[in-house]
Amino acid sequence: MANILSLLIATLAVVSPVAQADSYYPGAQSLDAITLYRCQSDGSVEKVHECYIGCIDGGDDNDGKCIAEIP
Known part of the structure; x- marks a missing residue:
């Protein structure tokens, strides 16, 4: 079970909007990947x-959603 959870978290990190955004927007890598x-x-965030x-990621003009929110 722990291996599956680790794989899920690693996959989310790779496909996260922040990870993808750095190739388009310099400095995006410094944003926190688990924050909307x-x-x-x-041009600010x-x-x-x-x-x-x-x-x-909610996409253009849509709010993103947390998989699990911090209470």
Whole structure:
């Protein structure tokens, strides 16, 4: 079971929006992969919510969702 959980977490890290974003937006790698951010019109980001495990990108104009939220 622990191996499956480790594999799931590793997979989420690889496909995370933050990991993918760094190839398009310099500096994105410094963002926390388990935190949801909202892009602002001036190019900055706003921290929306910190997740317990990971998050799913909502795409353009949609809020992302946490897989498990920090209480």
